[in-house]
Structure formats: structure tokens, C-alpha cells
Amino acid sequence: MNVIVTESYEASAAWVADQICALIAAKPDAKLGLATGGTPVPVYRALIEACKEGRADFSAVRTVNLDEYWGLQPDNDQSYRYFMDTNLFDHINIKKENTYVASGLGDPQANCRALDAAVLEGGAPDLQLLGIGANGHIAFNEANPDRLIAPSHLEDLTPSTIQANSRFFDRPEDVPTKAITMGMAGIMAAKSVVLLATGASKVEAIRGLVMEDAVTTSNPSTLLKLHPNATVVIDRALADAVGYQG
Numbered sequence: 001m002n003v004i005v006t007e008s009y010e011a012s013a014a015w016v017a018d019q020i021c022a023l024i025a026a027k028p029d030a031k032l033g034l035a036t037g038g039t040p041v042p043v044y045r046a047l048i049e050a051c052k053e054g055r056a057d058f059s060a061v062r063t064v065n066l067d068e069y070w071g072l073q074p075d076n077d078q079s080y081r082y083f084m085d086t087n088l089f090d091h092i093n094i095k096k097e098n099t100y101v102a103s104g105l106g107d108p109q110a111n112c113r114a115l116d117a118a119v120l121e122g123g124a125p126d127l128q129l130l131g132i133g134a135n136g137h138i139a140f141n142e143a144n145p146d147r148l149i150a151p152s153h154l155e156d157l158t159p160s161t162i163q164a165n166s167r168f169f170d171r172p173e174d175v176p177t178k179a180i181t182m183g184m185a186g187i188m189a190a191k192s193v194v195l196l197a198t199g200a201s202k203v204e205a206i207r208g209l210v211m212e213d214a215v216t217t218s219n220p221s222t223l224l225k226l227h228p229n230a231t232v233v234i235d236r237a238l239a240d241a242v243g244y245q246g
């Protein structure tokens with residue numbers, strides 16, 4: 001696992017955006033695994049700028065997203081489909097039919113099978129972008145003392161994740177308690193994985209990822225230690241907070 005320490009969160013986002021631009025320059029029909037949450041937003045802004053300036057061409061790029069809240073319509077302004085459209089897809093020259101966000105409605109089993117098929121269709125993602133939850137969750141694979149789940153599945157969100165997500169919702173009762181998520185197998189299938197993290201709330205999770213040798217279901221991100229091409233991108237403030245010297 002590589003660890004990149006940058007001067008600032010902005011520099012981290014620029015570094016990740018540059019990796020994505022380099023990938024799609026080398027492979028115009030690259031497949032990207034994409035993430036939601038606040039952390040990747042500056043990456044998406046940089047990709048929009050790159051596209052507008054003619055430095056990135058998404059016309060043949062394919063994407064698959066990690067997860068979707070259960071029970072939200074795609075046009076709900078808190079759905080992850082809406083997030084991806086408004087934060088990225090509507091502003092770049094990607095074909096919407098080449099983007100996949102799982103459905104949070106209908107038959108969960110069928111939706112999970114469809115997500116797993118989308119992950120593998122035409123080959124696994126060339127690059128999977130990840131954020132990280134405060135408890136170390138990736139996508140919505142929640143921290144669990146006993147086990148993680150390999151295939152895509154409907155996950156019960158933990159109280160701490162529901163609480164963290166509530167900042168985006170007007171009323172606490174609107175915050176979804178379940179989500180369809182790519183499982184650990186789908187994430188690990190990606191040819192490369194880039195995890196971006198910043199901020200005080202991520203210190204414990206990142207300490208477990210970059211400072212400790214253990215691979216543990218209680219911090220799902222630690223499974224990335226087993227991935228042959230995983231990179232963790234953190235800023236100096238976060239590196240200092242976890243005691244990372246590299």
C-alpha cells in the first residue's frame with residue numbers, strides 16, 4: 001500500500017484528479033469506480049475544470065458508483081445518483097448511459113446482482129476512488145467485529161454513520177438507515193484503488209490503515225493492505241495527527 005502525503009487537502013484532491021486525467025489520457029475508455037461523500041467533491045471540481053479546458057475527455061469513459069441509499073428516488077436531492085449528476089456528470093462530456101449508480105428502489109437482491117454485474121462488465125474498474133467513514137467503513141461496508149460481506153448487499157447503517165450522514169438531511173427521520181453497497185469483493189477487484197481522506201474525524205480510521213499492521217473487520221479500510229495497487233492520499237495535517245512520518 002502506498003501512502004502519499006500532500007501539503008493540503010486541495011493538493012490531495014489535485015493529485016487524485018491528475019491520476020484520473022493521466023489514466024483516461026492513456027486509456028480513453030477507462031472504467032472509474034466513483035465515490036460520494038464530501039471528500040471527493042474537490043476532485044470532481046478539478047475534473048470538471050480539466051474537461052472544460054480540454055485536458056480530459058470523458059466521452060468514452062465508463063463509471064460505476066460504490067453505493068446508493070435505500071429508499072430514495074434517483075431524483076431525490078440526497079440520492080447518490082443525484083449527487084453524481086450534479087457534482088460531476090452534468091458538467092463533463094460523459095455519456096450518462098456509461099454511468100452506473102445502483103438503484104435504491106425495488107428488489108434489493110436484484111439490485112445487488114445488477115451492481116456486481118456492473119462492476120465486472122467490460123472488466124473491473126481501472127481505478128476505484130474511495131473516501132472513508134470515521135469508523136473505517138469504505139463504500140457502506142460498515143465496521144463489524146466479526147465479518148465483512150464480499151458481494152454487493154443491503155447494509156444496515158450504524159448509528160454513527162447515520163449521524164454523520166444526517167448533516168445532509170433537513171430532518172433526522174429522513175436520513176436513510178440502509179444502503180445498497182458494493183461489497184468488499186467488488187472494491188478489491190479494482191485494478192487500482194485510491195483512498196482520499198482529510199480531517200480530524202478520520203484520524204482513528206487512518207491510523208488503523210497506515211500505522212498498524214492488522215487487517216481487521218472492525219476497520220474495513222484495512223483490507224486495502226491486501227490490495228496489490230492501493231494508494232492512500234492524506235494531507236500533512238492528517239499525517240501528523242496519526243503520527244505518520246513517511
Ligand SMILES: N[C@@H]1[C@@H](O)[C@H](O)[C@@H](COP(=O)(O)O)O[C@@H]1O
Binds near residue numbers: 037040067131132134
Ligand atoms: N458511503 C459514503 C462513503 O463512500 C464515504 O467515504 C463516507 C465519508 O464521507 P465524507 O467524505 O463526507 O466524510 O460517507 C458515506 O458513508
